[in-house]
Amino acid sequence: MGTLIRHASVITMDEVTGARPITTSIRISDDRISEIGPDLEPRPDERVIDGRDRLVTPGLVNGHLHSWEALFKGRYDNLPLELWMLFSYPILGIGELPADLVRLRTLLVAMESLRAGVTCVVDDVLETPTQNVDQLAAVFDAYELAGIRANVSGHVINKPFVDTLPFVEEVLRPDLLDEVRAITPPRTDEYLDFSRRAFERHHERAGGRLRYMVAPSGPQRCTDDLLVGAAELARAWNAEYHIHVLETKVQAVTGREFHGTTLVEHLRRIGALGRETTLAHGIWLTRSDIEILGAANASVSHNPISNLKLGSGIAPFRDLLDAGVNLALGSDGASSSDSPRMLDVVKAAGLLHKVSEPDHHRWPSVAEVLRAGTLGGARSALVEDRTGSLEVGKQADLVIYDLNTLPFTPRNDLAVHLVYSENGSSIEQVMVAGETVVENGRLTRVDEDAVLAELRHWLPRVREWQEEWESVNAAFVPAFTEIHRRCAATPTGVNRWSGDEEAWLVG
Ligand SMILES: [Zn+2]
Numbered sequence: 001m002g003t004l005i006r007h008a009s010v011i012t013m014d015e016v017t018g019a020r021p022i023t024t025s026i027r028i029s030d031d032r033i034s035e036i037g038p039d040l041e042p043r044p045d046e047r048v049i050d051g052r053d054r055l056v057t058p059g060l061v062n063g064h065l066h067s068w069e070a071l072f073k074g075r076y077d078n079l080p081l082e083l084w085m086l087f088s089y090p091i092l093g094i095g096e097l098p099a100d101l102v103r104l105r106t107l108l109v110a111m112e113s114l115r116a117g118v119t120c121v122v123d124d125v126l127e128t129p130t131q132n133v134d135q136l137a138a139v140f141d142a143y144e145l146a147g148i149r150a151n152v153s154g155h156v157i158n159k160p161f162v163d164t165l166p167f168v169e170e171v172l173r174p175d176l177l178d179e180v181r182a183i184t185p186p187r188t189d190e191y192l193d194f195s196r197r198a199f200e201r202h203h204e205r206a207g208g209r210l211r212y213m214v215a216p217s218g219p220q221r222c223t224d225d226l227l228v229g230a231a232e233l234a235r236a237w238n239a240e241y242h243i244h245v246l247e248t249k250v251q252a253v254t255g256r257e258f259h260g261t262t263l264v265e266h267l268r269r270i271g272a273l274g275r276e277t278t279l280a281h282g283i284w285l286t287r288s289d290i291e292i293l294g295a296a297n298a299s300v301s302h303n304p305i306s307n308l309k310l311g312s313g314i315a316p317f318r319d320l321l322d323a324g325v326n327l328a329l330g331s332d333g334a335s336s337s338d339s340p341r342m343l344d345v346v347k348a349a350g351l352l353h354k355v356s357e358p359d360h361h362r363w364p365s366v367a368e369v370l371r372a373g374t375l376g377g378a379r380s381a382l383v384e385d386r387t388g389s390l391e392v393g394k395q396a397d398l399v400i401y402d403l404n405t406l407p408f409t410p411r412n413d414l415a416v417h418l419v420y421s422e423n424g425s426s427i428e429q430v431m432v433a434g435e436t437v438v439e440n441g442r443l444t445r446v447d448e449d450a451v452l453a454e455l456r457h458w459l460p461r462v463r464e465w466q467e468e469w470e471s472v473n474a475a476f477v478p479a480f481t482e483i484h485r486r487c488a489a490t491p492t493g494v495n496r497w498s499g500d501e502e503a504w505l506v507g
Pocket of ligand 1: 064066124244280332333
């Protein structure tokens with residue numbers, strides 16, 4: 001049975017109308033948009049949705065997310081990345097989480113994302129201490145059940161964690177160094193085998209809704225043979241290659257300490273940059289890095305709220321667009337930003353660069369941040385041929401907003417209302433692949449109360465574990481504080497906190 005949405009205000013995000021609302025109708029046949037036009041008449045047996053007083057938009061795409069952090073949401077504040085990671089991704093004293101808890105944790109993320117109009121997530125699943133086959137399958141199973149579209153990794157760190165940071169030998173207690181180095185990280189061949197099996201088992205699951213991606217954690221956290229081997233797999237499977245690059249100033253210093261060059265230049269030299277590559281963050285980039293990314297046709301997932309919360313810095317939004325780099329937007333983890341709500345992220349992206357750029361002609365437009373939050377995210381996830389805009393032939397991944405609400409009153413420019421006024425409370429219905437997965441604020445495929453009840457049963461144990469991990473890993477705090485202090489004081493030629501152009505030009 002098909003669906004016809006009649007006479008709605010529609011933001012298509014296609015090449016022609018972009019973020020400019022038009023009044024039209026959308027016919028959905030099975031999982032796809034089969035027709036768009038003002039005069040479509042209902043067919044017998046077709047479900048008709050009256051689109052008057054409604055806004056229809058493509059579903060939002062979360063281009064960078066870590067579902068692992070869902071259990072750490074609302075727990076930390078005022079910690080920079082390197083110190084926050086000590087607690088949210090403990091180095092010592094942690095065992096593998098049971099797959100059942102992983103499934104519940106993922107459902108939480110899927111539920112909150114869908115209800116907020118997010119129809120596609122790029123979930124970089126960083127399990128600590130490492131990821132096993134059952135945990136990965138639990139993530140896929142949860143997304144399959146919830147009805148959301150997802151790219152799921154395959155995240156790996158294959159160096160002892162202490163060897164991914166600069167100055168560590170000088171500042172960390174030798175007994176702690178030894179203890180961390182005694183933990184054997186996955187070998188390159190183990191990760192590549194894991195990924196090959198994951199591609200075979202999960203890639204294009206659920207009618208193509210779910211895809212596996214490779215995700216070496218960062219160029220400083222993985223060996224070159226793994227970085228290159230994962231890139232070859234991504235190309236062979238037409239899958240996303242997702243990697244954290246230059247999120248913090250510590251990482252900018254790390255690149256120079258480890259390779260004598262920037263981390264982007266290092267990736268280019270070893271052949272690990274291409275159209276399948278998405279850099280998460282991309283803050284401490286030099287001008288030359290930005291040109292390299294543009295030439296490589298790579299994407300950057302910009303995560304403004306997480307970057308603000310961890311004090312990481314401000315990504316060069318306009319310079320990246322000018323260089324032809326595809327921009328996605330991401331919430332980042334559920335603990336570094338405490339929410340997967342993408343409308344908040346779109347709004348933050350629209351706001352943040354207005355204070356770091358004196359020329360208001362270079363500020364992000366509503367159309368640009370909406371594009372990054374939809375089609376740009378789809379392009380970075382390598383699914384732009386199926387989602388990210390409302391066009392004939394694409395999957396029907398869309399959100400229907402009620403316009404008779406306070407956020408959309410008095411109905412001036414609907415795109416401006418959507419970015420700056422709406423918070424998700426006007427969402428009436430969310431569709432993924434033509435199926436209504438949220439109706440009247442509730443998921444249709446998941447018993448949300450049952451999931452929360454199941455999770456409540458785990459929470460006392462989770463809380464005990466967290467308290468134990470925090471007390472064990474507090475031993476690293478003095479050394480990591482010193483690393484952070486030294487890096488903050490090291491000139492990199494790039495100043496992404498103040499937006500200082502003179503310092504920037506040095507880079
Ligand atoms: Zn991340």
